[in-house]
Amino acid sequence: MRLSFPARGIRLAAVVLLAPALLHPASLSAQGAQAQTAPAPADLIVTNARVYTADDARPLVEAFAVRDGRIVFVGSQREATMLKGASTRMLDAEGRTIIPGMVDAHAHFAGLAQKLRAVDLVGTRSLDEVVARVAEKARNLPKGTWITGRGWDQNAWADTRFPTHEALSAAIPDHPVMLTRVDGHAGFVNAAAMRLAGLTRITKDPDGGKILKDAQGNPTGVLIDRAQGIVGAKVPEFTREEMRSALKDAVARMHSFGLVGMHDAGASRANIDLFEDMAQKQELNLRLYVMIGDDSAALRHYFAQGPRSGLYNGQVWVRAVKLYADGAMGSRGAALLEPYSDDPNNTGLLLSAPQHIQDVAEAGLRAGFQVNTHAIGDRGNRVVLDAYEKALGLAPRVDHRFRVEHAQILHYDDIPRFAQLGVIPSMQASHQTSDMYWIGKRLGPTRLYGAYAWQSLLQTGVVIPNGSDFPVEEVNPLISFHAAIARQDGRDWPAGGWYPEQKMSREDALRSMTIWPAYSGFQEKELGSITPGKYADFVMLDQDIMRVPVELVLKTKVLATYVGGKAVYEGTVRH
Incomplete structure (x- = not known):
């Protein structure tokens, strides 16, 4: 990777005698008009790359240009270099792969910060x-x-x-x-x-x-x-400055793995205030889509303010709510329609009353806020879909983009309901590869056909934003990319993949980490693809994850991460 800067100062040029015809006023006028309409030079031009844009209009290109933190051109190297000016930075990718900056569509910002301590x-x-x-x-x-x-x-x-x-x-x-x-x-x-x-x-x-x-x-x-x-309740909380320091470390870790943004799945008002303070002080360098935690006082506060998007030069969005329907499979807290196969007296836990989910969903619709509810078991998912359907009947709203977070275990009757209701299943592919060793004991063979059913959902017409749920899983988004296309662990087990008919294509897996998270956060006009007009968020990789054998994907390293056209991570060694 070569980054070169044009020489500054006065350049010597050969003196050329112009023919009289070229000095005609009409000719000079035409030249002046041409100069006036020429586009301003780019701040950064990336060339000699294999760029997967995640933009269906131009999915693969070799170059792009950036000005004022946004993409201004995508296409051929010859055209991109026409935007070169005296102070343009030229980045030669040396044939390497570039993808849009990856976004984790479901994770826990403060949770990662606390885990690091x-x-x-x-x-x-x-x-x-x-x-x-x-x-x-x-x-x-x-x-x-x-x-x-x-x-x-x-x-x-x-x-x-x-x-x-x-x-x-x-x-x-x-x-x-x-x-x-x-x-x-x-x-x-x-x-x-x-x-x-x-x-x-x-x-x-x-x-x-x-x-x-x-x-x-x-x-x-x-x-x-x-x-x-x-x-x-007895564990001492971080002080504000302790949390600020830990959050900075968390951001650095995200950047090192190619993440330019995340959807924070449940934040307190105190932490949201801190996020905004960090963004104002340019300490964030992250596209942070915040889901407000389920706290009645916080919800009243933010609903009164109304949705806020793209704050502080596109760093913070506060326009979503996070609820909980049930627990998790590993602790047998996920709510099931039938008892656990390995615990026949247990059907899991509902963490929120169905009426509460419906009430918040209705209030969110009226206030213009997205509502996203954690649901893992088939009963938990049905409860959420039923609550959303009732709320939508009481407060109809076009393009609400309500979400179910996780949507891991689904009854086959409920799979088409996501598309019918306009609900997005926000899923984490790495959960499947973490759970596959023991999930059959919890569910028995029949219910596994609705477990982590990505392809079944995609065939109904929905999109699936991908994530890691960190700190539950590792921060590295390529783990979820690999899980999505292989349904195998890092040791390539099981052969052929676990229920391989549910695999994603590589194209969909890339979308699930770029443009689909953007869509699921109402950000698709600003983020998610390398497209003119959008923020210049991109990642350079040392391998082509769209073409290398599946077993090599997890060996891929991030060489550089850019947010708004500026490098926030460069290097090949992680700590």
Whole structure:
């Protein structure tokens, strides 16, 4: 990759004697008019590239030009270089692949920031390993200091039962500990944390939550969904400046993997205020589509303001709401129409009453806000679709673009309802490759035909914005791209892919990370493709993910990430 800058200063030119005819006033006038209509020079011209634009009108080109942070030309190298001026930067891609800047359509900004400051439990293979990592952290902290961590997954252990607190409490007796499961829908705490929270055998399950207890009725230390709040309310929050610092680190990590934007799936008013402050101070450098968390006071505040889009030079959008219908499959909290195959007395949890979802959806329609609801189980999805349908009957609105976040397990009767209602299934391909090892035990064989059913949904005419749900999954969006086209893990298992008839094409997988997230956030006129008039957000890769063998996709490295025509990440080594 070569970046060259034209020489500044006075250039010597040969003196040419002009023929008298060329000095005729009419000729000079024509030349002047031509000069006046010539386009202004570009700030940046990218050449010698294989550019996948995600724009159906011009899907593959070799060059493009940028001025004032936006694309002004897309096409041939010969034409692009006509926009070269004295101060134009020339970027020779040396034949490498460029795609639009990728956007994660469902993730958690503050969650990633907090995880970067917590004990990393991703990849732990046993309870003993979890305890050891927490004990190592405790050695360097004063007694009484809270310890948080995230990423444990009992389904990856030899003993797949939920853990109990005894080993954790014995190893870390002097620090309250709260460890969040990989999906965020269960917490694991020690005795010190339970004491501080007043959690005992007589504590009752909250609505939408469950406290796991042993045969004697004592808490085991595992809290499902809303029960996490019993202990979570006692964990000290980040200060505003601690959160600002952690958010900056989170943005840097996103940029290193080619992400130029994300849809933040549930933010508090305090965090939204901080996001806007960072954007005003040019500390964000991110296309941030914010979903307001389900808080009645916050919703009243933002509904009164009305939808706001493209704030601070296209950095912040506040025009959506995030609700929760049910829990997650890994913790058996996803709401199912029939009991879990491996837990026949359990059909999961509804975290919100159906009437609440309908009421917020109706209020959102009247205020001009998109409503996006987490639903994983087939019952959870049906509840949301029913609530949306009733709300739309009471407050009809064209082009509402309501979303269901995850839409993982669907009854076959509900698959066509997304297109019929104009509802977008916002799905995370990497969840399929994380869950495929054990999901059959939860659901049995029949329900798997409606699990992670991307192709079945696409055939109805909907779009599927892709994402990672980080920090649930890794930040790298190419993991979801690979999962979408292969339905295999990083070791190329299973051969041929898991339920391969549901694979996406590479073209759709690219759209699912670029133009479809833009559409699902009402941003398609500004973002999502390398198209004249849109923001110049793009990524350079060291491999052509649209052509290399599937097994090489995950070896692809991001060489550079650009937001608004400016490099926000350059390098080949990640930390």
